[in-house]
Amino acid sequence: MKTIKSMLFTAVVAGNLAMTATPANAGDKLLLKTPIAFGSHLPALGSSITWVSDQLKLVSDGRIRMKLYEPGKLVSPPEILDAVSSGKVNSGYATAGYWQGKMPAAALFSAVPFGPEAGEYMAWLYYGNGLSLYQEMYDDAGYNVQVIPCAVLSPETSGWFKKEINSIDDLKGLNMRFFGLGGSVLEKLGVGTVQLPGGEIFGALEKGAIDATEFSQPAIDKMLGLHKVAKYNYFPGWHQQATLFELLINKDTWKEMTPGQKATVETTCKASMTQSIAEGEYSQFDVMAKAQDNGVQIRYWSQEMLATFESTWQDVAEEKSAADPFFKKVWNDMSAFRKGYDLWEANAFLPRAQHN
Numbered sequence: 001m002k003t004i005k006s007m008l009f010t011a012v013v014a015g016n017l018a019m020t021a022t023p024a025n026a027g028d029k030l031l032l033k034t035p036i037a038f039g040s041h042l043p044a045l046g047s048s049i050t051w052v053s054d055q056l057k058l059v060s061d062g063r064i065r066m067k068l069y070e071p072g073k074l075v076s077p078p079e080i081l082d083a084v085s086s087g088k089v090n091s092g093y094a095t096a097g098y099w100q101g102k103m104p105a106a107a108l109f110s111a112v113p114f115g116p117e118a119g120e121y122m123a124w125l126y127y128g129n130g131l132s133l134y135q136e137m138y139d140d141a142g143y144n145v146q147v148i149p150c151a152v153l154s155p156e157t158s159g160w161f162k163k164e165i166n167s168i169d170d171l172k173g174l175n176m177r178f179f180g181l182g183g184s185v186l187e188k189l190g191v192g193t194v195q196l197p198g199g200e201i202f203g204a205l206e207k208g209a210i211d212a213t214e215f216s217q218p219a220i221d222k223m224l225g226l227h228k229v230a231k232y233n234y235f236p237g238w239h240q241q242a243t244l245f246e247l248l249i250n251k252d253t254w255k256e257m258t259p260g261q262k263a264t265v266e267t268t269c270k271a272s273m274t275q276s277i278a279e280g281e282y283s284q285f286d287v288m289a290k291a292q293d294n295g296v297q298i299r300y301w302s303q304e305m306l307a308t309f310e311s312t313w314q315d316v317a318e319e320k321s322a323a324d325p326f327f328k329k330v331w332n333d334m335s336a337f338r339k340g341y342d343l344w345e346a347n348a349f350l351p352r353a354q355h356n
Helices: 002-021 047-059 077-086 104-109 118-127 130-140 180-188 198-207 218-224 251-256 259-283 285-289 303-323 325-348
Strands: 030-035 064-069 091-094 145-153 159-161 175-177 192-194 232-235 243-250 297-300
Touching: 030 047, 030 077, 047 064, 047 145, 047 243, 047 259, 064 259, 077 091, 077 145, 077 243, 104 130, 104 180, 104 325, 118 130, 118 145, 118 325, 130 145, 130 325, 145 251, 145 259, 175 198, 180 192, 180 303, 198 218, 218 285, 243 251, 243 259, 303 325
Parallel strands: 030 064, 030 091, 175 192, 232 297
Antiparallel strands: 091 243, 145 243, 159 232
């Protein structure tokens, strides 16, 4: 009897030790504590990660859960990367453009002026070299994170202005909230740009601290009330034809996860790419149709203005490539992919509608 009890005790202890040593094994539950960079109430921009959180719980039968923390509640948006890398939290949700001050190439994994639309962006990521370069960027910079594309938005508006803009001269001297690489383009054209979180834009615009702003898509901009203080809304969003969002997971946590857990998270994020683009495409036209009721005038940039934006962007891309080798590596790879894609795009799709 003693022998049997001893054997049972030994087996229990061994089992407990095994479970302690491998906390992410198939029998364990995984909790991803995830600060987010955008309010979850914002359609597509913030709601996408809420969808991911809900789906992870469902598809894993409750074994994988994601606890979301609204912007600033646990970690401020600009600190998410460092918090995940250090292990302060084991995951985070943002857009890589937030880290361009640390890694210039990060902006190319967020939104590219005159860059790929969502379908082309995903083709480069999943079947070109995009995803491997994306991870390489974080690894080479010493960040202890695994990156997973987890949402993508269709085009944004080009900006909200208090006055009509008819020429490049009308832009000169303006102070404007602007994001990412597009901001570098405007700076070369005489615009003073600043970065402001979404919650601060309305107040800055209302008080005159800034003269104009861009933030996101019409349905999201409406929730910020931008139409109340700026009446000229310009299109197309040349600076952000598609915007990519990322789920960052601490590398130590990632290594402990089972292949099934990793696949569940990756597949759910890939499904979120579909969910987010569909929600974004659905949510805009009704808001735009009602814009006139709020006194908003929707304007489309002239071909002359768009040509100036594009040529200036090419100058910016060359300057950033010369200044940072990894930016050049990513930019050259993306450009080569897009040159090949152009043959397909030019022949497969109907010409875009012409605008005056």
